[in-house]
Amino acid sequence: MRNAQPETLTLDRLQTPVGTALLVTDEDGVLRAFNWTDYEPKMLAWIARHYPKARLGEGRSPVRPAFEAYFAGDARALDRTPWKASGTAFQLKVWEALCTIPAGETLSYRGLAERIGRPSAVRAVGLANGANPVAVVVPCHRVIGTNGSLTGYGGGLPRKKWLLSHEGASFREQLAA
Template sequence: MPNVQPETLTLDRLETPIGTALLVSDEAGVLRAFNWTDYEAKMRSWVARHYPRAALVDGRSPTRPAFEAYFAGEPAALDRVPWKASGTVFQLRVWEALCSIPAGETLSYRGLAERIGRPSAVRAVGLANGANPVAVVVPCHRVIGTNGSLTGYGGGLSRKKWLLAHEGAQVREALAA
């Protein structure tokens, strides 16, 4: 089946306890990108590169209710958000594996590499994790260092810490500061 590119993408802005989120969805209501307003230029550039024929218009995303429920205290609400990401076969494999980490739990980069059957690909897994265009729904924030440290998050470590606490994950405070 050919990869059909969307003609129109809707950009919605959602106020959250940790900043304004940007939700980009296609005509079918499928999430195509997620980021924060402090990274809007980077996200717009990514959208233009991956969906060059799509018009990006302001509007209300059909994914908004699930995000509102998530930020109101229902971590599992994002499990029902349909998403489609543009990436390599390896990236897509990593992103699918991220979705197997339940809310309230974390996994190390090494553990994620092992989960996809590539135990020696820890760095590549880290790079794929960082390239995730649909963050929060594809929960890259649930990946931590082997020693339990909060390492890397495109939206900033303070957001990562908040998201994990919001979901009920136990994070070692000495390392989370």
């Protein structure tokens, strides 16, 4: 992977069981952003801020086959997908720790804070988790509440529930109020 800013980014749209996914890769085929079409304006603004000189064009992403395999049932298909994210040193540490949570397992925000050696930084870990620009590959959806309940997910709780169920993870359903 290059250290320099990408010159070209490719946006691919992939139909999934939970909506159309947006895959953004650089000229080396490294995932730089992931989101859902209902959050496309927010993602495009993020790309403009973090990669201001990059040209964004639509095309087929080289990571598409891994995503297709994942959504077809191979929960580990994204494990070796190359990614690079623009973030602070703390955010990168949290995102790297997220990648240590295997498919089919979950971890609490507190557990994630402990995993990075910052047990009192639970809120900061939550904010870093929510700022993850390469979701699903960096599996922020695998972080749940201490009591096992589903908590926030940038793509919406119904998607988080689907992703965790798809991977065979256990969690506690929230009861409707």
